[in-house]
Amino acid sequence: MSLVRRRWRPGRESGRRPGNGRDPLKTLEARHAERVRQATAVRALGESLISLASVLGTTIADPDGRVIGRLADVVVRWDAEVDHPPVTAVIVRTGGLRVVIDAGAVAFERPARLTLRSAAADVRAVKRHPGDVALAHDVLDHQLVDVNGVKLARPSDVHLAVVDGRIVLTGIEIGIGALLRRLGPARLRRRARPASAIDWAVIRGFSPARPVHGPPLGGPAAIAGQVGAELRLGAIAGEVPRLRPDEIQAALDRQHGGGDTSS
Amino acid sequence: MSTPSATQLRRRRRSMPRWLAAVPAFLAILGPGLVSANAGNDAGGILTYASAGAQFGYSTLFVMVLVTVALVVVQEMCARLGAYSGEGLGALIRENFPLRSGATAMVLLFVANAGLTVSEFAGIGASMGLLGVSRYVAVPIALVLVWSLTVLGDYSRAERIFLIMGLAFLTYPIAAILGHPSAGTVLSNLVWPHFVRSNAFLLLVVALIGTTITPYMQFYIASAVADKGVTPEDYPKERVDTINGAVLSDIVSIFIIIATAEAIGGSGPLTSAAQAAEALTPVAGAAATQLFAIGLLGASLLAASIVPLSTAYAIAETAGVERSLSRSLREAPVFYGLFTAQVVVGAAIALIPGNLVTLVVDAQVLNGVITPVLLTFVLILAGRRSVLGDAANRGGYRLLATLCVAVVGLLSALVLVETVVGWF
Numbered sequence: 001m002s003l004v005r006r007r008w009r010p011g012r013e014s015g016r017r018p019g020n021g022r023d024p025l026k027t028l029e030a031r032h033a034e035r036v037r038q039a040t041a042v043r044a045l046g047e048s049l050i051s052l053a054s055v056l057g058t059t060i061a062d063p064d065g066r067v068i069g070r071l072a073d074v075v076v077r078w079d080a081e082v083d084h085p086p087v088t089a090v091i092v093r094t095g096g097l098r099v100v101i102d103a104g105a106v107a108f109e110r111p112a113r114l115t116l117r118s119a120a121a122d123v124r125a126v127k128r129h130p131g132d133v134a135l136a137h138d139v140l141d142h143q144l145v146d147v148n149g150v151k152l153a154r155p156s157d158v159h160l161a162v163v164d165g166r167i168v169l170t171g172i173e174i175g176i177g178a179l180l181r182r183l184g185p186a187r188l189r190r191r192a193r194p195a196s197a198i199d200w201a202v203i204r205g206f207s208p209a210r211p212v213h214g215p216p217l218g219g220p221a222a223i224a225g226q227v228g229a230e231l232r233l234g235a236i237a238g239e240v241p242r243l244r245p246d247e248i249q250a251a252l253d254r255q256h257g258g259g260d261t262s263s
Numbered sequence: 264m265s266t267p268s269a270t271q272l273r274r275r276r277r278s279m280p281r282w283l284a285a286v287p288a289f290l291a292i293l294g295p296g297l298v299s300a301n302a303g304n305d306a307g308g309i310l311t312y313a314s315a316g317a318q319f320g321y322s323t324l325f326v327m328v329l330v331t332v333a334l335v336v337v338q339e340m341c342a343r344l345g346a347y348s349g350e351g352l353g354a355l356i357r358e359n360f361p362l363r364s365g366a367t368a369m370v371l372l373f374v375a376n377a378g379l380t381v382s383e384f385a386g387i388g389a390s391m392g393l394l395g396v397s398r399y400v401a402v403p404i405a406l407v408l409v410w411s412l413t414v415l416g417d418y419s420r421a422e423r424i425f426l427i428m429g430l431a432f433l434t435y436p437i438a439a440i441l442g443h444p445s446a447g448t449v450l451s452n453l454v455w456p457h458f459v460r461s462n463a464f465l466l467l468v469v470a471l472i473g474t475t476i477t478p479y480m481q482f483y484i485a486s487a488v489a490d491k492g493v494t495p496e497d498y499p500k501e502r503v504d505t506i507n508g509a510v511l512s513d514i515v516s517i518f519i520i521i522a523t524a525e526a527i528g529g530s531g532p533l534t535s536a537a538q539a540a541e542a543l544t545p546v547a548g549a550a551a552t553q554l555f556a557i558g559l560l561g562a563s564l565l566a567a568s569i570v571p572l573s574t575a576y577a578i579a580e581t582a583g584v585e586r587s588l589s590r591s592l593r594e595a596p597v598f599y600g601l602f603t604a605q606v607v608v609g610a611a612i613a614l615i616p617g618n619l620v621t622l623v624v625d626a627q628v629l630n631g632v633i634t635p636v637l638l639t640f641v642l643i644l645a646g647r648r649s650v651l652g653d654a655a656n657r658g659g660y661r662l663l664a665t666l667c668v669a670v671v672g673l674l675s676a677l678v679l680v681e682t683v684v685g686w687f
Contacts, residue, residue: 141357143583150594154357154583174583182362209349210494227650228349 050108050167052135052158053182060092060106060114069094071114073136074160075103076169077129078221083201087160087167090114091126091134100124108160108167133224138206139172143230146237147204155231156182159197171197172231204234293426295487296342296505298569299480300334300512301429304519305566306386306536307379309559311474312516313539314532315467316523321452322459324520326468330475331513333667335506337476337638340645340656340664341485342505346498347651351486353580355650356640368636369581375629376479376574380609383570386563388613389537393556399614406610409568414599418490418588425568431561434554435518438543441551442525449521463532466681473678475516476671478633479573481641486576490587495654522555571605631679635672642668 052074059067073091087103105121106114133139135158144152156178161170205220209228223229304312315323341352348355356365387405388398412424458464484505493501523533526543533539540555572588575598579586585595592599642664646656656664 141362143354151583151585154581179362179366183366227347 048162049170050160050162051173052140052160053156053178054186055108055114056136058114060090060101060116062116062119064119068092068116069099072098073134074158075100076133076135077131078133078169078205078219078224079131080205080220083199084168084170085133085200087169088132098126100126103167108162128225131219131221133206133221135169138224138229139231143209144172144174144233145207145230146233147235149207149209149230149232150237152233152237169200171199172203173197202234204232206230207232292500292504293507294422294501294504295345295484295491295493295508296338296501297429297508297511298422298425298565299484299487300338300505300508301425301432301515301562302483302566302569303334303475303477303480304432304512304515304562305379305570306382306389306559306563308474308516309386309519309536309562310533310539311467311470312519313523313536315471316520316525317527317530317539318467318532319459319464320524320528321448321521322457322464323468323471324449324452324517325454325456326471327475327513327517327520328453330472331510333472333671334476334509334513336664336667337481337641337671338484338505338509339502340641341481342488342493342501343498343651343654344641344644345485345488346493346501347495347654349489351489351576351580351586352482352637352641352644353486353577354583355485355644357581357583359644359647359650360640364636365581368633368640369578371629371633372478372482372577373574375633376570377605377609378629379477379479379570380567380605381612383563383567384606384610384613386536386559387567389535390540390556390560390563393537393540393552394560402610402614405564405567406606409564410603410606413568413572413588413602414592416588418487421568421588422487422491425565428561428565428568431558431565432512432515434558434561435515435522438551438554438558439518439522439525441548441554442522442543444521444525453517466678469674469677469681472671472674473631473634475513476634476675477630478637479570481637482577483569483573486573486580486586490576490589498654519558522551526551567606567609571602571609574605575599575601629679631675631677631682634675638668638672 055071056073058071060069060071061067069092071090072093074087075089075091076085077088078085089100089103090106092099092101101116101121101123105117107117108114128134139155139158141154141156143154146152153174155172155174157173159170159173160167203220206222206224206226206229208223208226209230344355345351350358353369356368384402384405388402391401392398413421488501522543523539527539536559537556540552540559543551543555576586578601579595579598582597584597586598587595590598642656644650645664646661648655
């Protein structure tokens with residue numbers, strides 16, 4: 001017996017395996033069917049998946065192909081009732097300045113290419129609005145804790161997905177795989193797999209590392225970007241359900257089908 | 264026996280001399296600042312200071328005064344970052360700098376600290392050898408002691424133990440006094456620069472700076488301040504502890520230089536701290552040697568705990584997992600696993616005879632690469648209002664900090680070049 005009991009590691013859940021355990025043949029068949037289903041979902045979701053780490057720093061070109069700057073950050077608007085917040089803007093570094101461009105004016109093309117839809121896109125100065133979360137600045141590499149404040153990991157990548165022409169935040173990826181991808185050559189960075197992500201829907205919001213007395217925070221993103229703001233899961237570490245690609249896909253479909261109007 | 268009431272305590276304090284009444288208040292603020300600075304006087308540090316005294320007498324004393332200023336500035340910035348952000352340097356670097364530069368710094372820190380841990384256990388073996396105990400007995404006992412005292416219990420208990428280990432440093436002033444140094448000569452060398460025109464002197468000065476300001480001290484102080492739960496409101500006290508710790512530890516270093524300068528000054532460089540202790544016998548007596556050995560033992564024990572702890576804090580913070588001396592083994596397996604692996608491997612290598620020890624100990628030269636990078640990170644973080652708010656470096660202090668970081672960083676890199684060139 002090991003000295004330290006095996007603990008839950010987010011993103012590495014083994015989960016309950018299909019099959020009744022009594023009939024080996026049926027168990028094997030059930031497991032095979034489950035693997036096929038997951039692989040199909042991974043492929044389906046993977047087609048529309050964008051890894052934040054792979055697109056940060058890539059050039060943005062205008063419709064004529066002229067480079068206007070590099071992607072510095074992606075902004076989502078996170079309200080309590082939205083499970084998968086929509087991307088509202090991108091922050092672009094251009095000639096030593098950082099400017100904001102509306103997400104609607106930018107086309108994300110796989111694997112990692114951004115172009116402006118129109119040369120007349122609206123460009124503004126960077127300003128944080130209530131509910132704004134700058135994914136590279138506020139989420140990537142920041143502390144992830146469970147509902148009790150137990151430190152779990154730091155997101156090494158953030159997954160976005162294109163759903164019917166709109167880009168939404170689907171989840172975060174943790175673990176050594178995502179880290180190595182970012183440390184390695186650029187080609188590796190594009191190989192993000194939805195299977196290893198934690199669904200954004202299980203994240204409750206940003207909370208301060210030290211307890212703060214006073215009125216409750218307004219909304220999940222109220223303290224996003226502040227020093228010591230931690231991403232808090234809505235459950236204790238051991239009780240976060242296993243997140244499967246098909247479930248994320250179903251959640252995205254539900255959200256889209258439900259007529260989300262939060263943007 | 265009944266406990267004295269508050270009024271009785273006040274009366275008792277009034278009847279005491281004022282300096283004695285201030286002792287409890289002074290002891291209460293001792294903490295991460297003193298522990299991390301004391302850990303800087305480790306086996307390698309003692310060898311460098313003893314070598315300085317043995318080779319150039321009192322001539323390097325003025326350098327120690329300048330180094331103390333730089334040490335105070337660097338340690339204070341790290342403690343402030345820990346108190347205001349509630350995070351150690353590992354976490355702050357991951358959140359604020361490119362992943363590749365942070366990861367490179369962590370890998371180098373891991374390797375350099377592994378080398379240092381071996382040298383600390385070798386120091387324990389050598390000092391116990393001087394006291395007549397075989398290293399094959401002393402090192403395993405020290406390993407169990409270091410592991411259990413650090414891992415079992417909470418932060419405040421571990422800190423008390425580290426502070427007690429630091430008491431061993433009191434042996435150096437006594438060893439220095441046994442050599443009957445001339446107060447006038449010491450004072451004039453402290454205040455007035457005495458240059459010796461030789462490459463060896465220059466390299467030794469550089470080595471003194473490199474051994475006094477080492478990355479593990481900066482990682483440890485920031486993490487320990489955060490782990491202790493020091494808040495911005497508590498920071499003024501913590502700053503006193505940090506400044507006090509840096510000054511006291513450098514006073515100890517100065518006494519080591521004085522002890523060897525008076526007894527064996529001009530005899531040439533030393534190869535080990537134990538050799539310095541042995542050299543004291545004919546001049547200052549066997550008591551001086553034993554005091555030197557006890558000091559080396561305490562220093563090595565303390566650093567054998569602090570160096571691996573700083574690695575564990577830094578890597579666990581970078582990964583984002585639980586890291587606290589107040590957590591149990593089960594709650595923080597990565598943190599304690601890293602600490603355990605380093606002390607076990609460090610002690611095992613220190614027991615192997617042959618070149619392996621030298622090879623691993625040589626790995627600490629990587630500190631020459633980490634120091635400039637780390638100090639630049641610290642300087643940038645301490646100057647950012649987005650991290651420290653109104654407590655960010657400003658005006659003259661920013662200038663002083665930049666100067667200290669530039670000089671120390673450059674000289675640390677020089678130590679690396681000198682050492683690597685020396686291998687060929």
